[in-house]
Amino acid sequence: MSAITTLNPKAESARQAQALAINISAARGLAEMLKTNLGPKGTMKMLVSGAGDIKITKDGNTLLHEMQVQHPTASLIARAATAQDDITGDGTTSIVLLIGELLKQADLYISEGLHPRIVAEGFELAKKEALQILDTLKISIKQDRETLIQIARTSLRTKLTMENADILTDIVVDAILAINEAGKPTDLNMVEIMEMQHRTEADSRLVRGIVLDHGGRHPSMPKALKNAYILTCNISLEYEKPEVNAGFFYKNTEERDRLVLSERKFIDDRVQKIVELKRKVCSGDDKDKTFVIINQKGIDPLSLDVLAKEGILALRRAKRRNMERLTLACGGEAMNSVENLTKECLGFAEDVYEHVLGEEKFTFVEGCKNPKSVTVLLKGSTKYILNQLKDALRDGLRSVTNAIEDGCVIPGGGAFEIVAHQALTQYKQQVKGRARLGVQAFAEALLIIPKAIAQNAGHDQQETIVKLQHEYVTSKIPVGIDITTGEAMEPKSLGIYDNYRVKKQLIHSSTSIATNLILVDEILRAGLSSLRPGGQ
């Protein structure tokens, strides 16, 4: 019994060897569980939520989130994976695997009596060395489409089936190229993701413009327009009750009718201003141009009626985030009042049309000139496919942006791990004292990544690793695994690249988490205030 129970007899605790055993077994259990997900040939896992919704995924972070992990150690690791996802958007499965393997390797030495602190020192040294090795492997890239496609493909193929990944690859790269401006950080919020449960994944595409998930609310408004001016605004076009408690007094119907009219006048005037602008810009040479209003506030039926008569398509209650995107996509600016409406405030799109899908309406604003905001339209026959695509798309976008921001990539397919293992084994000789064992453990642990990739592809892990190491030692070129054959291949020639920052973050956080975990010598849990039988 530990001292804590003296202070609080309801507390739970585990000490020293026992605490370490708990940590290690949790980390390894989690790693074992996620191991089958790694790499292009990793399997899918089906998650069924409390409400019975199905999710099919192989994204480590999604899995850890949805699994509702309760174990303290496991949830610590899950948080590390979340951090990895927040910072880089990729490598979440790898981080769990690496932590698990680091602990497994450390356990070998600790069980022989080595103090955890010394292992931790070794890890620290190895981490520094590994980061230097990582820097030597950098391949600087140009921002050409070909390279970016290769990067996107590497990332996406680990998340989706081959066919689906290839569909998204082009979309991802084109989306990034559209919104990317030299010298400015890429804002991924400018890529809107719109899901449509319709047809198959192969129908997903990139829309150079915006897709809104609602339509015109008046039956006689046009459903499709060509060459449309777009007015983005945040102007209320409906009657709003005054804040003070007002009332009308009238004696006869004439007075009442006058009041009815005056009440509307305020709104009618605003609508009239917009109609005037429409008439002005859609006349003369621009006779065949059309007009669209996208309003963040409401438009009441009477106003809609007036607009419909003018042949204007009006969308009301647009989402706020779309207002910013709209002006970026079609130009113009978002207006907050009807004063000073000029042609310059308007955006332009070649095609505006409504698409009805069962009960839902979508409005496409397409064919914008040089859009700085685009929409990825994801299609899929079921919700779980759409979710899967969405998660993968986000990761794909992140990986391309990372590569652009880093200006460099790392050879993929386990190449870095093979190189680092080799280099660390050599570095070990320079390390004095028992910390050397920590370096050794670290080097061995790195190999879990290529091992898992090989195993998932149906190859013998040891055989593959030996082959790869041999190939690297003889050729001195970083080599990765060819998943179809299980032989060594050169990632650079096949265009398999990993993100630099993903690996960097991976090494950093997995080492620190693993170090933290092995240095734990006591787990305490505060007592519960109520003691219900069954330990709830």
Add this chain to the structure above:
Amino acid sequence: MIFVYLTYRNIRQTIVLAEQQTDRQMIYLDSSVNCKYIFTSDFIFTKQTIEMALRVPKAPGFASMMKEGSKYTHGLEEAVYRNIGACKELCETTTSSFGPNGLNKMVINHIEKLFVTNDAASILREIDVVHPAAKILMLASDMQEKEIGDGTNYVILFGSKLLENAESLLRMGLSPSEITDGFNLALKKTLELLPTFEIKVNLTKENLRDNEPIVSKVLQTAIGSKLFGYHEFLGDLVTKACLTVTGSDSTSSFNVDNIRICKILGGGLFQSTMVPGMVLKREVESEITKVNQARIAVFSCPIDIQVTETKGTVLLKSADELLAFAKDEETSIETQIKALADAGINVIVSGGKVGEMALHFLNKYKIMAVRLQSKFDLRRVAKTIDAVVLPKLRAPTHGEIGACDSIFVDEIGDTHVIVFKHAKSRIATLILRGSTDQILDDCERAVDDAVNNFKALTRDTILLPGGGATEIELASKLSEYARTCPGIEQYAIQRYAETFEYIPKILAENSGVKSTEILAKLYVGHHDNPNLGFLIGQAKSETTQSNDITYETGDVKLSELYDLYITKKWAVLFATKAACTVLSVDEIICAKPAGGPKQKENKGWDNDD
């Protein structure tokens, strides 16, 4: 106070001892020294809490990491086979409903509504599938319903039979990814092959109107699989309705919503009729109940005195003013109604209330008033008569006035209906008659399927031989293809081909015919005639002079039994994708089912007493 020395190891034992001696007295544990004392204090420490206090060290393994109540299954035995098992079960439910002779199911859903149907989509929707793998299959069938609106049972059947075949391959030792690779190859080949089986009847999207008999035959196949026996009558009726609605110019704008169904209890199915225009189960507000050559104004607002949004108060000082005000109101509404009458309006349709005073004047000016409760009905009526819905009470301009051949109140059975009959209408209504609600509902579903088939026709007019002929042809062509594949995926392709056999097989089985015999006949016949299928026909018997139902194999082209290419294409596609998804999952993690009220157990609902 009792002192008991104990060590960590035999703590349980000692506690029992303590309990015996102290009879659940207050016990306090001190661990500051190696030996521990137990003595009474202000804490209750029973056996249970000791166990709980030791909960931190748990058995290693993954399961302990998750929240209580979650389930975790993985591997071939635990996950894949069980998933396949669940899909098989699902399929068994719907198999017997497949085809013209499929049996009906009686389904009582969670709100105790009774369904009698053989429509797979409805059955599955109502039984609320929860098993994740079965749900994937169900979602695929759902998607088929959304994409085409027919062939939902086909998806379930084909998908689960695929899985059944995959199971035997798995037991042979193939890996799931090899099977899915094979299935995908076979799917690709199937989609290539399907259009080549086309029966050419010179049907194009443009000439649907000129080919009424062929269109009718296509729709009859759809209805025949739900309501065999009524298929010819209903097929003709639906065809007529669909062709009324499709403009002669563009076929692309066909909207399923334009075929309305009005179910009226009583009579028999053969008394069902088609009306170009709308039929509404309502009565008119006004005294006038029949208008020919109507000129109609449609309003979305109430027909009453205009009111302000802000609260209004009438400020009256004397009795005279009150009288004047009442009179004022009367004249005001009369001028408005008169303006309508002057514009030549003799019918008004309103989405809101018709005020009593307004009604008085409407009757005075001989205007018929119809009130509709639903905004959508209002729009449909406006579409039927080609009018513009006005948001405010005012005289419509010429372009805003709708026209209709005749509007009248009719009595069908004991139901009063308002009929908007307009020959040039873009909306048609089928008045379905039947003796029970269930029959009417089932009939509605059959008509829905047929209408959806028509919609599919407007998208793609390729017709395939029905009655399982396409499937047998596919089966033989695909097995030939399998033999040319060098890799291990050929086994999967072979099984994929065999799966197609189930379609004619089940058709035959459900008709009570020996399926193996039929299959053998079909395979032999397909050497010469690729259009040979399983036919369920009606023949006049020489001896009894009555219609006998016959089951035999025959040329489906001659008996004009067509399936739509587009329906088959999507059905096969969705089914294969779903099957592959189920196969590719090797781990399932179920969270603890969310709370909420427990479902009431339906005790003894089948008992007699």
